[in-house]
Amino acid sequence: MKKVEIRLTGVGGQGVVLSSVILGRAASVYDKINAVQTETYGSDMRGGDVCTEVIIAEERIIYPIINNPDILVALSQKAYDDNFNDLKAEGIIITDSDLVNVSSLKKGIIYYHGSFNKIAIEELKKKAVANMAMLGFFQEKTKIVSLDALEKAIADLVPSKTLDLNLKALQIGVNIGK
Amino acid sequence: MKNKKNIERKTDFIQGNIACAEGAIAAGCNFFAGYPITPASEIAHYMSRKMFEVEGTFIQTEDELAAIANIVGASWGGNKSMTATSGPGISLMLENIGLAVVTETPCVIVNVQRGGPSTGSPSVAFQGDMLQPKFGSHGEYQIIALAPSSPQEMFDFTVEAFNKAEKYRIPVFILADSLIGHMRERVDFPLDDEIILEERKKLKNYQGIHQKIFLDENVAPMPIFGEGLKANITGSTHKEDGFRNVSDPKIMDTAIKRLSNKILKHKEDIIAVEEKYLEDAEVAIFSYGLVYRAVLETVNIARNQGLKVGSFRPITIWPFPQEQVEELSKKVKTIIVCENNLGQIYPFVKAAANGNAKIIFLPPKILGALYKQEEILNKIKEVIS
Structure with missing residues (x-):
C-alpha cells in the first residue's frame, strides 16, 4: 500500500478527532502498518473548527504532517470550503450529503457522499454516532484499513455500553458505501 | 548500580505526552508535581491517575514555583x-532549577514548548526555549537536555532522562514541542529485560558532619532525608560537606568548576547524536526534535536525486556536542542549520565549526509551521550548485 494522507475536518462535537484516532489505531495497532495522527483545533472545542490528519503507510512515516491530502473528509460547509483546494489532483472527497454543498469540483477528483448525520438521527436515534457511519463508509470506499481492525479500535476507544450502537452505525456506513 | 524493572510488553497508539508519562513510570518515577498548561497538560492529567496505581504521589501545585520546589x-x-x-x-521555575543544579538533585523537567515569549501561542509547535535550560537560571552551570522527535522517543528519552538524572545527580530536561506532545503514533513498549535503570549512588552510613556529599566530579553519594543521615544542603557556595562559604573565591572557583566538570568530564557518556548518510556528504543538515523529521525526509529525497547530502542530529542538546560538530565541519563543505526558531542553536554550531565549513542558517518560512520538504531541498540544491 502506498502512503495515504487523510485530512478529516468538521466542527467540534462531531467526533472528527475520535474518528482520526480510531483510523490511526486500527492501522498501527491492528493492521500492523504505520500511522501518524495530528490535530489542530480552536480553543473552544464544541462548535469550533476541527482539523485532524492521519497518515497511513506500510513504510516508516518520517514527515508527520500533510500539505496536500489524498483524501479529504469534510463534515461541515466551512470545513469543505477551507480545505478542498488543498486536495491532490486525483484526490478523494467524502462529505455528509446533508451538511455540505459541493460545487465546482476539479476534474479528476473523486467525490463520495452519504447522509451520515441523518441516518444516525433517524435510524439509530443518536446523532453522536454519525462519525461511525462515516468511518464505515470510508472503509468500504477506500479499504485503507480493514473492517476488523476498525471494529477493534472502536472497541478500545468508545465507552463499552455504547459499543453495540457504535458498531451498528459502522455497519450501516459500510452498507451505504457498497 | 543497575537494576531491571518489570513492565508488560504492549503496543499502543498514543500521544507523545502520554508516552512521556509512560516512560517516566517505566523509569520508576513515583512523584509528580505540576500545574497544568497547554500543550503539556496531558502529562499531569495522566499522571494524576497513574501515580496512584504505582503507589506514588501526585500533587497539583498552586503554581509552577511550587511544582519545582516539590520535585526537588x-x-x-x-x-x-x-x-x-x-x-x-x-x-517561573528557573530560580529553583538553579537550586536543583547546585544541590545536585536528580529530577526530570519536561518542557513541551509552545509559542513565546510570555503566554505566546499555546498550541503552536515552536523550538523557542532551546537556550532556556542552559542559560535561564543565573550563574555558571551545566545541564542535560534531550530533544525527542516522536511519541516513541518521548517514551525512550524520558527513561534516559531519569537514568542520566540519577547517574549524575542533575536535573534533566526533555525539550519537546506541542506537535510532538499531541501527535499520536505507535509506541512499542520494551520487554521486562530490555529496560535498564540507573539508580543514584546513596550515602549508606553517616560519616560525620564533614562527610563528602557534594562536588565530586565523579558524583558524590547522596544522603536521603528520613534515613537518619544528617546533612547540610544549601543553594549558596559550599564545600564537599555542604557547609556554606560565600566569601572565599577559591571555594567558589572549586565549587563551580567541579559542578561543571561533573557533566563535562562525562560528555562521552552523556552526549548522543544520530548521523545519516554522512560518509560521502558534501553538505550536512543540522536539526533536532520535530524538525529532524522534515530534514530526514528531505535528505532521503535529495539522496534519491543523487545529491551528496547527509543529516546530523543531536539527541542531546545540552551539553552541546561541540566535538562532534567540529568533527563534522572537517568532513563537509557546508552545514545547513534548520530549527523552528530564529537561530538559537545556530551560533553554537558556527562556533564549534570554527571556520572549517560554511555554516548557513535556514529559517522556517513560517515560525511554528514545520519546514516543507521543498524549502530544505531548494537550499540544498542552491548550496551544491
Missing part, C-alpha cells in the same frame, strides 16, 4: 521525581 524536595526524600510544563512554566 521529593528527590531528596529518595524519590524519582518529575514535573511537566511549557515555556511560561519553565520561566
Whole structure:
C-alpha cells in the first residue's frame, strides 16, 4: 500500500478527532502498518473548527504532517470550503450529503457522499454516532484499513455500553458505501 | 548500580505526552508535581491517575514555583521525581532549577514548548526555549537536555532522562514541542529485560558532619532525608560537606568548576547524536526534535536525486556536542542549520565549526509551521550548485 494522507475536518462535537484516532489505531495497532495522527483545533472545542490528519503507510512515516491530502473528509460547509483546494489532483472527497454543498469540483477528483448525520438521527436515534457511519463508509470506499481492525479500535476507544450502537452505525456506513 | 524493572510488553497508539508519562513510570518515577498548561497538560492529567496505581504521589501545585520546589524536595526524600510544563512554566521555575543544579538533585523537567515569549501561542509547535535550560537560571552551570522527535522517543528519552538524572545527580530536561506532545503514533513498549535503570549512588552510613556529599566530579553519594543521615544542603557556595562559604573565591572557583566538570568530564557518556548518510556528504543538515523529521525526509529525497547530502542530529542538546560538530565541519563543505526558531542553536554550531565549513542558517518560512520538504531541498540544491 502506498502512503495515504487523510485530512478529516468538521466542527467540534462531531467526533472528527475520535474518528482520526480510531483510523490511526486500527492501522498501527491492528493492521500492523504505520500511522501518524495530528490535530489542530480552536480553543473552544464544541462548535469550533476541527482539523485532524492521519497518515497511513506500510513504510516508516518520517514527515508527520500533510500539505496536500489524498483524501479529504469534510463534515461541515466551512470545513469543505477551507480545505478542498488543498486536495491532490486525483484526490478523494467524502462529505455528509446533508451538511455540505459541493460545487465546482476539479476534474479528476473523486467525490463520495452519504447522509451520515441523518441516518444516525433517524435510524439509530443518536446523532453522536454519525462519525461511525462515516468511518464505515470510508472503509468500504477506500479499504485503507480493514473492517476488523476498525471494529477493534472502536472497541478500545468508545465507552463499552455504547459499543453495540457504535458498531451498528459502522455497519450501516459500510452498507451505504457498497 | 543497575537494576531491571518489570513492565508488560504492549503496543499502543498514543500521544507523545502520554508516552512521556509512560516512560517516566517505566523509569520508576513515583512523584509528580505540576500545574497544568497547554500543550503539556496531558502529562499531569495522566499522571494524576497513574501515580496512584504505582503507589506514588501526585500533587497539583498552586503554581509552577511550587511544582519545582516539590520535585526537588521529593528527590531528596529518595524519590524519582518529575514535573511537566511549557515555556511560561519553565520561566517561573528557573530560580529553583538553579537550586536543583547546585544541590545536585536528580529530577526530570519536561518542557513541551509552545509559542513565546510570555503566554505566546499555546498550541503552536515552536523550538523557542532551546537556550532556556542552559542559560535561564543565573550563574555558571551545566545541564542535560534531550530533544525527542516522536511519541516513541518521548517514551525512550524520558527513561534516559531519569537514568542520566540519577547517574549524575542533575536535573534533566526533555525539550519537546506541542506537535510532538499531541501527535499520536505507535509506541512499542520494551520487554521486562530490555529496560535498564540507573539508580543514584546513596550515602549508606553517616560519616560525620564533614562527610563528602557534594562536588565530586565523579558524583558524590547522596544522603536521603528520613534515613537518619544528617546533612547540610544549601543553594549558596559550599564545600564537599555542604557547609556554606560565600566569601572565599577559591571555594567558589572549586565549587563551580567541579559542578561543571561533573557533566563535562562525562560528555562521552552523556552526549548522543544520530548521523545519516554522512560518509560521502558534501553538505550536512543540522536539526533536532520535530524538525529532524522534515530534514530526514528531505535528505532521503535529495539522496534519491543523487545529491551528496547527509543529516546530523543531536539527541542531546545540552551539553552541546561541540566535538562532534567540529568533527563534522572537517568532513563537509557546508552545514545547513534548520530549527523552528530564529537561530538559537545556530551560533553554537558556527562556533564549534570554527571556520572549517560554511555554516548557513535556514529559517522556517513560517515560525511554528514545520519546514516543507521543498524549502530544505531548494537550499540544498542552491548550496551544491
